[in-house]
Amino acid sequence: MKGSLTLFKIKDIEVQLHISWIIIFTLISFSMATGYLPMNYPEVQPYIYWLFGAGIALLMLASVLLHELSHSLVSKSLGVEVKTITLFIFGGIAQMDEEPDTPIKELKIAIAGPIMSVFLFIFFSVLAYLVNIISSSELLIGAIRYISTINLVLAVFNMVPAFPMDGGRVLRSIIWKVKDDLTFATKIASSMGDMFGYFLIFLGLYWAFTGDIANGIWFVFIGWFIKNLSESSYQNMLMSDMFNKIHIREFMTKDVVSIERSVSVEKVIKEYFYKYKYNSFPVVEGEEVKGIINVERLKDVDRERRAQTPVGEIALPIEDKYTVDPKCKVKTAMDKIFSNDLGRVLVIEDEKLLGIISRTDILNYIRVYGKLQE
Numbered sequence: 001m002k003g004s005l006t007l008f009k010i011k012d013i014e015v016q017l018h019i020s021w022i023i024i025f026t027l028i029s030f031s032m033a034t035g036y037l038p039m040n041y042p043e044v045q046p047y048i049y050w051l052f053g054a055g056i057a058l059l060m061l062a063s064v065l066l067h068e069l070s071h072s073l074v075s076k077s078l079g080v081e082v083k084t085i086t087l088f089i090f091g092g093i094a095q096m097d098e099e100p101d102t103p104i105k106e107l108k109i110a111i112a113g114p115i116m117s118v119f120l121f122i123f124f125s126v127l128a129y130l131v132n133i134i135s136s137s138e139l140l141i142g143a144i145r146y147i148s149t150i151n152l153v154l155a156v157f158n159m160v161p162a163f164p165m166d167g168g169r170v171l172r173s174i175i176w177k178v179k180d181d182l183t184f185a186t187k188i189a190s191s192m193g194d195m196f197g198y199f200l201i202f203l204g205l206y207w208a209f210t211g212d213i214a215n216g217i218w219f220v221f222i223g224w225f226i227k228n229l230s231e232s233s234y235q236n237m238l239m240s241d242m243f244n245k246i247h248i249r250e251f252m253t254k255d256v257v258s259i260e261r262s263v264s265v266e267k268v269i270k271e272y273f274y275k276y277k278y279n280s281f282p283v284v285e286g287e288e289v290k291g292i293i294n295v296e297r298l299k300d301v302d303r304e305r306r307a308q309t310p311v312g313e314i315a316l317p318i319e320d321k322y323t324v325d326p327k328c329k330v331k332t333a334m335d336k337i338f339s340n341d342l343g344r345v346l347v348i349e350d351e352k353l354l355g356i357i358s359r360t361d362i363l364n365y366i367r368v369y370g371k372l373q374e
């Protein structure tokens with residue numbers, strides 16, 4: 001995600017911190033050190049308040065991190081890849097590369113986060129109890145209690161049945177299991193998310209106008225965020241659903257401009273790249289696909305060698321990520337297009353080139369489809 005820095009890597013999952021957390025961190029420390037702590041635990045040195053304020057903010061971040069890690073590790077153990085976790089504003093987002101393919105998997109992944117938060121709530125409650133026995137520092141005990149409450153709030157807030165929050169995912173998995181219809185389940189769960197978002201916005205507005213401006217604005221912001229998230233997740237779902245129904249054979253561009261492998265690099269640049277303005281071309285021998293040539297590969301050939309070098313010599317070898325079977329659905333092609341470095345896939349059957357699908361094809365289709373739906 002833009003505006004994030006990588007903290008560390010665990011089990012191939014990159015944990016990132018969004019810059020918004022620096023603002024949040026400062027806000028929390030500030031409000032703790034100058035408001036909550038002096039008000040509840042008077043007569044302590046000011047720097048101690050700041051120390052505890054920063055400590056509470058850090059433990060809140062750690063709590064959010066453990067919640068997200070719990071989702072991600074369960075997800076990985078069920079075979080659903082997670083590449084990054086981004087910790088930002090009021091929580092974290094784990095980026096799943098794929099959606100779980102069964103309702104049970106979705107349920108397990110969704111519930112893992114809140115279970116971790118409940119566990120942390122219990123852990124910090126017990127810790128506060130134990131510290132109470134050996135120490136008389138009201139401030140220390142109060143701070144630990146505060147963290148335990150934060151974790152309870154995290155668990156409860158995330159369990160609100162509004163997609164794509166954890167509770168919404170739990171709800172979706174249950175409807176999905178019962179009705180055996182993922183689209184329907186997503187629709188119900190995201191309209192709950194929509195409603196919950198509006199509810200928070202109105203609640204926030206009400207508070208803002210009746211005096212509690214800070215909390216009011218905060219709730220409006222969170223509500224707006226949830227509303228948008230649930231709408232876009234539904235759109236994404238509809239899109240992958242649509243592409244899951246169309247066959248590659250009907251979708252692909254059939255007349256592919258390909259290059260014989262014996263053609264020289266110089267000629268390829270002049271007569272293909274400058275002429276057609278594509279970013280890459282399939283390289284063939286007769287009807288058989290032998291590789292792919294892109295600008296980066298051409299660039300690597302010295303100018304004086306371009307006339308003698310046949311393009312087949314420098315073409316990228318054919319790999320699974322560059323090709324699809326015409327019997328597959330467009331969704332399969334789409335996933336490869338958006339993750340491989342070429343932004344396109346070749347449609348190949350028995351080593352013969354049948355067609356091509358590019359990122360532009362997918363995006364244009366979505367645009368035309370969207371316009372016709374208006």
Ligand SMILES: [Zn+2]
Pocket residue numbers: 067068071113114158166
């Ligand atoms: Zn969660």
